Amino acid sequence: MAQPENLLYSKEHEWVKIDGDTGTVGITDYAQHSLGDIVYVELPKVGAQVSQSGNVGVVESVKAVSDLFTPVSGEVTEVNAALENDAAAVNRDPYGEGWLFKLKLKDGGETASLLSPADYEKISAEG
């Protein structure tokens, strides 16, 4: 799957969609494929202050627990509650209904350290 062009990416295989001062975060198609069948996600609490590259939760497949990092800092404003009963949405549609959480950006300048779609493509192709 090609990387959506309207997103920015982290080396930890998260994406963020910047919309004004709001960021929407998820994991990439490469990440969901590597993890396999996702059965559970643990997301940060609404209102939590999170810092760029900080551990904010977990994504669990049948076999493994993987840490979830946030690609940008901010205050969590919303989490994808539908994943509680349908974590497999992250496998089906990682850039759409499988989004994880939204936050109010603390520092718009942080996005400079994130990867472009083309740069992320290179990283994920190397595995």
Next chain:
Amino acid sequence: MKKTALHGEHVAANARLVPFGGFEMPVQYAGILKEHDAVRHRAGLFDLSHMGQFVLEGDGVADWADELTINAVGTMKPMQARYNIFCNPAGGAHDDVIFYRLPDRWLLVVNASNADKMWAHLNAHLKPGVRLTNRHGENALIAIQGPKSVEMLQPHADVDLSAMKYYFCSEAHVFGKTAVLARTGYTGEDGFEIFVDGAHAPEIWSDLLQRHAAEGLEPCGLGARDVLRLEAGMPLYGHELTEEITPVQAGLRWALKLNKPAFIGKDALAAQVERDDYPRIAGLVMGGRAPAREGYPVFFGGAHAGEIRSGSLAPSVGNQNIATALLPKDAATIGTSVEVEIRGTRHPATVVATPFYKRPA
């Protein structure tokens, strides 16, 4: 890293490979949940060639093996298979195994991770009248598991599969190749295990898949196998059975034959049964959506009581999260409420009877 005779098939199918028991083995093909579903409703094909295979020959095998194991070997009928456990003097498990009694020899299948240890153990206790041959990595082992196993395998085998009883075996030909077929498995479903020379394994594997893919036969990895065995209440060495966790603690009292003459571990196990005060493996169902994982602490009455030994989402147990835990007797009683600590938060769980899943009669 060693490779099984089917390694090329796994690579060609783009399976995800991981190190296991010294071999590079497929953990999944299409996905653990899809493979699990195939085994429960149609059939799945597993490469188990990493497991240790020893051939035992000689008039003394039965008596010798009865001194080393907790279940009865000498009472096995020709063509019978039987689960058994080799213990240490304290009653802990060296390995859990299956003996297959053939007309002129015995097959002993041991866990891959224990194959070297078991080979040394058998040789250290070797007696006149017993000859051992190590076929680990040379003989292949393919399992077909699932309700359609008979239907899919019968056209390619020259014995009547539906007449073969559970935990019996037969010398046969599969696709014309010499094989031992056994009605055994580790999934909780009907199925067969096929012992063949490694040279013939790729052809049998690919022929079965090609001919029966349309009926839903799926290649399956160790990931699905672990979920299937946990649902079916079967112990996995290193988890529910270890050098420290005895078969009695693991709920395998049925396999312990205290009426046998002396065998390694007998006194310790008999005393444990008598006292009945030991920590034991309990089945848990989690109350919430968070999976319990190996090593997570378990609390009973607010106090730390034990730890999770295996845990998984269980599609055949209402999509709940199930687990095993080693718990004191009072906490391990069916119906007891306990808590599992997951990343610092305690989550409710209930002790339930195992197996978690039984196939429809």
